Amino acid sequence: MKNTNKAKPAADQVSELTTNRLSVYLRCLNLLDAAGATTVSSQVLAEQFHLNAAQIRKDLACFGEFGVRGVGYYVKDLKRHLRQILGLDRQLHVAVMGAGNLGLALADYPGFRQEGFAITALFDTLSAKVGRRSRGGVPIYDITELGEVIKRDRIDIAVIAVPADSAQHVLNMVVAAGVKAILNFSPETLDVPPGVKLKSVDLTVSLESLSFYLARNEAGDHEEAGDARA
Amino acid sequence: MKNTNKAKPAADQVSELTTNRLSVYLRCLNLLDAAGATTVSSQVLAEQFHLNAAQIRKDLACFGEFGVRGVGYYVKDLKRHLRQILGLDRQLHVAVMGAGNLGLALADYPGFRQEGFAITALFDTLSAKVGRRSRGGVPIYDITELGEVIKRDRIDIAVIAVPADSAQHVLNMVVAAGVKAILNFSPETLDVPPGVKLKSVDLTVSLESLSFYLARNEAGDHEEAGDARA
Numbered sequence: 001m002k003n004t005n006k007a008k009p010a011a012d013q014v015s016e017l018t019t020n021r022l023s024v025y026l027r028c029l030n031l032l033d034a035a036g037a038t039t040v041s042s043q044v045l046a047e048q049f050h051l052n053a054a055q056i057r058k059d060l061a062c063f064g065e066f067g068v069r070g071v072g073y074y075v076k077d078l079k080r081h082l083r084q085i086l087g088l089d090r091q092l093h094v095a096v097m098g099a100g101n102l103g104l105a106l107a108d109y110p111g112f113r114q115e116g117f118a119i120t121a122l123f124d125t126l127s128a129k130v131g132r133r134s135r136g137g138v139p140i141y142d143i144t145e146l147g148e149v150i151k152r153d154r155i156d157i158a159v160i161a162v163p164a165d166s167a168q169h170v171l172n173m174v175v176a177a178g179v180k181a182i183l184n185f186s187p188e189t190l191d192v193p194p195g196v197k198l199k200s201v202d203l204t205v206s207l208e209s210l211s212f213y214l215a216r217n218e219a220g221d222h223e224e225a226g227d228a229r230a
Numbered sequence: 231m232k233n234t235n236k237a238k239p240a241a242d243q244v245s246e247l248t249t250n251r252l253s254v255y256l257r258c259l260n261l262l263d264a265a266g267a268t269t270v271s272s273q274v275l276a277e278q279f280h281l282n283a284a285q286i287r288k289d290l291a292c293f294g295e296f297g298v299r300g301v302g303y304y305v306k307d308l309k310r311h312l313r314q315i316l317g318l319d320r321q322l323h324v325a326v327m328g329a330g331n332l333g334l335a336l337a338d339y340p341g342f343r344q345e346g347f348a349i350t351a352l353f354d355t356l357s358a359k360v361g362r363r364s365r366g367g368v369p370i371y372d373i374t375e376l377g378e379v380i381k382r383d384r385i386d387i388a389v390i391a392v393p394a395d396s397a398q399h400v401l402n403m404v405v406a407a408g409v410k411a412i413l414n415f416s417p418e419t420l421d422v423p424p425g426v427k428l429k430s431v432d433l434t435v436s437l438e439s440l441s442f443y444l445a446r447n448e449a450g451d452h453e454e455a456g457d458a459r460a
Contacts, residue, residue, distance in 0.1 A: 014442075014446075019438065019439040019442045019443075020435050020439060022438075022442070023434065023435040024435065026438075027432065027434075027435075031419065085442065086438050086441055086445070087441040087442050087443075087444055087445025087446070088438065088441055092437075092441055092444070094437070100335070101332070101365075102331070102335035102339075104331040105330070105332035106433070108331070109332075109433055110394065110417055111417045111432060111433060112433070112434060114417070114434070115434050115437070115438065117437055117441075135331075156444055157437065157440050157444070164340065180444065180447075181440040181441075182440075183436055183440060187340055187341045187344070189261065197440060197444075199436055199440055201433070201436050202253075202254075203336070203341060203342070203431070204253065204257075204341040204342060204344070204345050205250050205253040205254065205257075206413055206429055206431050207322075207324070207342060207345070207347055207387065207413060208252075208256075208318065208345065209246055209253065209429055210387050210411040210412075210413060210427060210429055211316055211317040211318055211322055211347075211387075211411075212244075212252070212315065212317050213249075213317075213411055213427045214317055214322070214387070214410065214411050214427075215315075215317025216244075216317070217410075
């Protein structure tokens with residue numbers, strides 16, 4: 001197939017760490033915009049949000065010339081560019097597999113809606129759940145309706161929030177239904193065929209970074225432990 | 231106060247990105263150990279788990295000399311060292327604020343237990359929930375019992391899983407009860423006093439990295455899109 005988009009780097013040439021940082025920059029710009037800031041330099045952005053100014057400039061340079069000499073970045077412009085780079089300039093449709101506590105929490109997670117993701121369907125196997133809705137109003141379908149609903153709702157991303165022992169089976173069903181991007185919350189290591197992107201979220205990593213902080217500060221100097229970085 | 235731990239870098243000199251990577255290395259070593267591997271080189275570790283070999287060596291070098299020339303790393307040894315660096319060589323006690331879907335899901339999240347975190351308490355304000363337990367058996371207390379339970383259970387880390395509009399209030403209560411490390415799942419920007427470590431988890435970042443992948447691959451070359459990186 002012909003590459004119709006030569007100017008931009010392909011998805012597999014940009015690391016996930018970079019796209020994660022772009023997401024963080026976008027979140028910071030949203031806050032600056034809401035606070036009424038019209039321009040910001042990489043230095044100020046770095047200082048306010050505990051980021052690295054050189055890294056910001058390097059990350060953004062992969063995608064174009066967004067800075068203006070003597071001004072920095074125009075907040076609204078850079079927001080718009082980042083949303084475009086991240087593919088957020090159109091609505092993406094998301095289905096959540098599993099209507100247990102985690103699935104229900106994710107279906108109603110306010111951050112997803114704020115960034116323009118539309119969570120349109122939950123799936124479960126329990127007949128007691130099928131036909132009901134999450135608190136936020138997302139309908140729960142029987143997993144046998146998967147293929148039909150994924151086509152009808154034009155689902156772009158499936159979120160796996162089922163118990164570990166059925167995660168691979170559910171992933172296979174979602175892939176067979178044509179979904180090309182999967183966000184996995186199960187602790188299992190899952191396999192996807194070529195052409196499908198799998199991203200696994202390991203919530204343990206966040207707790208471990210707090211564990212590290214506690215261990216160091218108990219061993220070290222408590223007076224300098226203050227660090228309100230979010 | 232005297233710094234009793236000069237050899238090791240203090241918590242605020244090691245970036246969260248580094249501790250996040252150490253967590254990822256530990257997860258990889260767990261998998262290698264379970265698969266029966268006794269040694270691994272930074273190159274093999276990098277190739278198998280799509281990491282960066284130079285980065286692995288650099289991160290580990292901050293904490294000591296773990297590699298053996300011509301061998302690489304002994305898997306069990308490096309696991310033990312990483313658990314020690316991350317403060318996982320003792321049990322940490324965790325309380326979850328909010329017994330809604332997210333709080334209940336986090337209280338029973340299997341990954342936390344696997345790494346040795348003990349989730350001992352959930353807190354809520356709804357009398358219908360207080361006195362009950364999560365599916366995994368974590369008791370739900372009334373928030374008025376917070377101070378008492380935190381002291382009794384020796385809570386090290388509090389997880390904030392309450393609605394955005396009460397997140398700062400609940401955080402203040404937890405800090406007043408003496409908790410020094412907080413994991414926040416609310417989309418609000420929260421303030422903590424000096425000496426308290428706050429880490430916010432933004433689940434939107436994960437969805438946005440999939441959005442980026444979909445946008446690039448629709449624009450670009452589908453044939454080379456296959457990427458099973460987790």
